[in-house]
Amino acid sequence: MHVTAQTPDIIPSLPKEGELRFAKAFQEFNKIYASLKAFTKYSDNPPESYCIIQKEYEDYAAHYKNIREKYKPDPTDPNPVVIDLDYELRAYSKERIDYNYIVSLIQPVVSATDEEREEQHYKNLCTEITKYIEELLSTNPKLGELMQGLWDKINESPDEFKDKRVSYILADMRKETINDILSEFAQEWNVAPEAVSHAADRMYLVIRRFRDLIL
Secondary structure, X not given: OOOOOOOHHHHHHOOHHHHHHHHXXXXXXXXXXXXXXXXXXXXXXXXXXXXXXXXXXHHHHHHHHHHHHHOOOOOOOOOOOOOOOOOOOHHHXXXXXXXXXXXXXXXXXXXXXXXXXXXXHHHXXXXXXXXXXXXXXXXXXXXXXXXXXXXHHHHHOHHHHOOOOHHHHHHHHHHHHHHHHHHHHHHHHOOOHHHHHHHHHHHHHHHHHHHHHHO
């Protein structure tokens, strides 16, 4: 797969033939990875076992989905696409759709040109993002609400987010939300905000270490 696209970042700049070669290679990788996961524990076979980290796999998967939407079969096309674009990502579909994956789908939306926004694959991508955010809302309401808020703003004023990094925007939003919660707590209990923030940081570290021990 790395032969067709050494990193996820270069995929949007590939010509049609390059995009389709990557899509076919990713399908083959995904089939092998899904088969291995079916017979072993996921923890024994993370993507890192195949020279690819989880975040990189998610980025590749997001680009694959974009290509699949972009080149959906057209019965009037004299040169139809020769790969199976109806293939579903078996390895990823069994994993919970999470924050990072949705971010990787939203990023092409904020980078799209006016012409790209009129294309069907762009509209299909937006529909897919909405569906995944609804799923996130059911599993993590607080984070889902945060992402839903950003997604609504992007849909209302897409040019305001042109070429901005979605991950940075959401990180700032999460930090602001946490700070608001800590400030409300400090006011309610009449304690210094700095003390509350320090206590929250220490509690977070304790929870992280305890979770590592029991997982």
